Amino acid sequence: MAAYREIIDKYKAKILNRENVVGIAYGRKEKAGRKTGEEALIILVEKKLPPKKINKKDLIPQRLGSFQTDVIEIGKLHFFQERTRRLRPAQPGISIGHYQVSAGTFGALVRDRETGKPLILSNNHVLANISNGHDNRAQKDDPILQPGAYDSGKNPADVIAYLERFVPLYPGEGEAECKIALAVEKMANFFVHLLRPDYNFKLLKEGRTNLVDCAVARPVSDQAISPEILGIGQVKGIAEPEVDMAVQKSGRTTGVTRGKIIAVAATVNVSMNEYETATFEDQFITTPMSEAGDSGSLVLNMDNAAVGLLFAGSGKATICNRIKNVMEALSIKF
DSSP, X not given: OHHHHHHXXXXXXXXXXXXXXXXEEEEEEEETTEEEEEEEEEEEESSOXXXXXXXGGGOOOSEETTEEEEEEEOOOOOOGGGGTSOOSSBOTTXXXXXXXXXOEEOOEEEEETTTOOEEEEEOHHHHSTTOOSSXXXXXXXXXXXXXXXXXXXXXXXXXXXXXEEEOOOOOOSEEOOSHHHHHHHHHHHHHHHHHOTTOOOOOEEOOOEESOOXXXXXXXXXXXXXXXXXXXXXXXXXXXXXXXXXXXXXXXXXXXXXXXXXXXXXXXXEEOSSSOEEEEEEEEEESSOOOTTOTTOEEEETTOOEEEEEEEEOSSOEEEEEHHHHHHHHTEEO
């Protein structure tokens, strides 16, 4: 034990000063994902890169003292509480939400396609309270809190923005709810039961499919927000999702996580709440990389090009809108 501690103490300052390195530790060397049993000094890096893309001064030596080295990618490290506390300027990747919603994720800083003014991007169900546009659940100029209400955000003390616009969300087919429809059902069943007591007449509300779950809010000031996604950095263009593409996101609950796209052009049914289900078309699916509260996270490829907007998932998969559909629906650009 003394040997590797002495080596770490001797070299840690020099190693930690290298670009992309976030740590040094003792462990067992891996080859092709398998432990070899050989002792090694583990060099922890934000991103594993081929030698040709690394400056000579930042290359990791194959040995330090009597120990061989092994490089492991772990991403950029940060305090988890950053994401659920009040942060100014606010960065994408942290807690945010409509004043009547628990909390979701500030996905990205975008710009209005016509005016060029900055806007905060997230989901409808994060910024607009799952509104269909006619239910009074949300309206333009509603306060948006950072952190979200679930994370102790208060109105008006923690207002970061005001709801600008959103794409309505529609549930699928369901039972009629309006008074007129219910009255028609009751009258029809009176006559039906005279002839067929074991039959019932029901009116169904016609369902609609959805393409996106998205909304934007205008910040209280340009100084209150930052474009750099926490733990990832600046967005560098956009890209189409492709099967097997490696992707990443920065979210309020699980921070920076990475995964792989396993399917595209998906049509899925998503539970909106205890009673309603919504159908979404033209979505893409990734390996599991999110939990509750990560909704609204921007999904990017490993070159930091935006690919999608995360809005739903389970313990076995994450579901995302195609970013081009989001941009078109909200009339925004990066």
